[in-house]
Amino acid sequence: MSSPNRIPVYQPDLTGNERAYVLDCMDSSWISSIGSYIERFESALAQITGVGNAISLCNGTVALHLAIHCLDIGPGDEVIVPTFTYIASVNAIAQTGATPVFVDSRESDWLIDPEKVEAAITPRTRAIMPVHLYGAICDMPQIMRIADRHGLKVVEDCAECLGSSLNGAHPGSFGDVGTFSFFGNKTITTGEGGAVIAKDDALAARLRKVKGQGQSLTRRYWHEELGFNYRMTNIEAAIGMAQAERLPQILERKRAIAARYRELASDLPVSFQRPDEGVVSSEWLVSVLIPEHTDREKLMAGMAADGVETRPVFYCAHEMPMYDQGPRPDLEVAGTISRRGISLPSFPALTAEDQDRVIASLSKALGR
Numbered sequence: 617m618s619s620p621n622r623i624p625v626y627q628p629d630l631t632g633n634e635r636a637y638v639l640d641c642m643d644s645s646w647i648s649s650i651g652s653y654i655e656r657f658e659s660a661l662a663q664i665t666g667v668g669n670a671i672s673l674c675n676g677t678v679a680l681h682l683a684i685h686c687l688d689i690g691p692g693d694e695v696i697v698p699t700f701t702y703i704a705s706v707n708a709i710a711q712t713g714a715t716p717v718f719v720d721s722r723e724s725d726w727l728i729d730p731e732k733v734e735a736a737i738t739p740r741t742r743a744i745m746p747v748h749l750y751g752a753i754c755d756m757p758q759i760m761r762i763a764d765r766h767g768l769k770v771v772e773d774c775a776e777c778l779g780s781s782l783n784g785a786h787p788g789s790f791g792d793v794g795t796f797s798f799f800g801n802k803t804i805t806t807g808e809g810g811a812v813i814a815k816d817d818a819l820a821a822r823l824r825k826v827k828g829q830g831q832s833l834t835r836r837y838w839h840e841e842l843g844f845n846y847r848m849t850n851i852e853a854a855i856g857m858a859q860a861e862r863l864p865q866i867l868e869r870k871r872a873i874a875a876r877y878r879e880l881a882s883d884l885p886v887s888f889q890r891p892d893e894g895v896v897s898s899e900w901l902v903s904v905l906i907p908e909h910t911d912r913e914k915l916m917a918g919m920a921a922d923g924v925e926t927r928p929v930f931y932c933a934h935e936m937p938m939y940d941q942g943p944r945p946d947l948e949v950a951g952t953i954s955r956r957g958i959s960l961p962s963f964p965a966l967t968a969e970d971q972d973r974v975i976a977s978l979s980k981a982l983g984r
């Protein structure tokens with residue numbers, strides 16, 4: 617850990633207008649949740665995603681909670697979610713009082729398996745939450761067909777896929793609501809931050825109202841329904857606006873990094889995520905599966921000793937104490953991915969030499 621030139625898994629690129637825009641907030645005293653950067657950032661998101669309505673929020677977890685809440689899902693309802701996901705996807709369901717129902721992943725792209733979604737539907741199922749992990753996109757055509765056939769809502773967790781596309785369409789544009797996170801390690805960041813997008817204007821208006829204490833959008837201090845304070849600050853939006861301006865360059869760098877990793881690791885016994893045809897990945901965090909019986913902890917410690925930080929992929933949610941209801945052999949594809957996966961340094965400023973070091977270290981740790 618004390619090795620010089622330690623390569624982290626992530627660090628945000630704040631080399632654009634971030635500083636200038638934050639200072640503008642300070643100088644103008646618009647530091648709270650009203651201000652021009654909020655509107656500009658929301659317009660930028662609407663434009664990037666091609667979905668007319670984008671609403672800024674204080675993080676990606678509340679984005680999911682707000683979405684499920686505003687689809688009137690709660691106690692007694694079930695929401696289908698992949699067990700292999702970041703815990704926020706599952707917690708947001710539980711926070712509404714609804715029950716998360718876990719589904720396995722596909723071997724190819726590590727994402728929720730639509731074939732297994734249909735089998736998990738019960739009379740209490742109200743929604744499906746596809747999670748687009750690491751920049752790849754779930755099989756949305758098939759998921760939307762299933763949702764339509766069974767009258768289910770769809771909330772897409774797009775926290776890791778800003779800038780990805782499936783047949784030219786941005787994720788979050790398929791289902792009822794798409795949610796985003798702008799945490800420090802996401803494709804673009806606002807420090808902490810999030811957003812929802814929704815095609816339906818009435819749903820978008822409800823999301824906007826409920827995010828602001830349920831206050832009427834036209835009558836001050838008149839609260840029409842239960843609401844939350846999920847607002848983003850103008851300072852956060854200022855950082856986000858500067859980031860959004862450089863999204864194309866950030867994506868270009870991340871895609872080049874991912875392509876180079878694949879090339880450099882082509883002789884190693886590791887496998888990469890294989891997105892569906894038609895998917896252009898944002899390559900959020902390049903991750904690989906190491907061979908089945910390799911000691912992952914030891915491998916990661918070996919790489920850390922070389923100054924290369926790595927991170928395990930997510931543990932399966934159904935194994936966490938609050939969701940664990942015993943053995944689930946039907947979730948074994950997800951289990952395997954979760955035990956074998958590690959994420960590699962993947963930030964925009966990563967150099968070719970850094971990448972060479974990462975792969976040399978990985979190769980050594982694999983005993984090559």
Ligand SMILES: *Cc1c(COP(=O)(O)O)cnc(C)c1O
Nearest residue numbers: 675676677702704775797798799
């Ligand atoms: C980051 C992330 C979230 C949560 O976002 P926060 O902004 O950290 O609350 C939700 N889902 C996935 C898949 C994520 O990667």
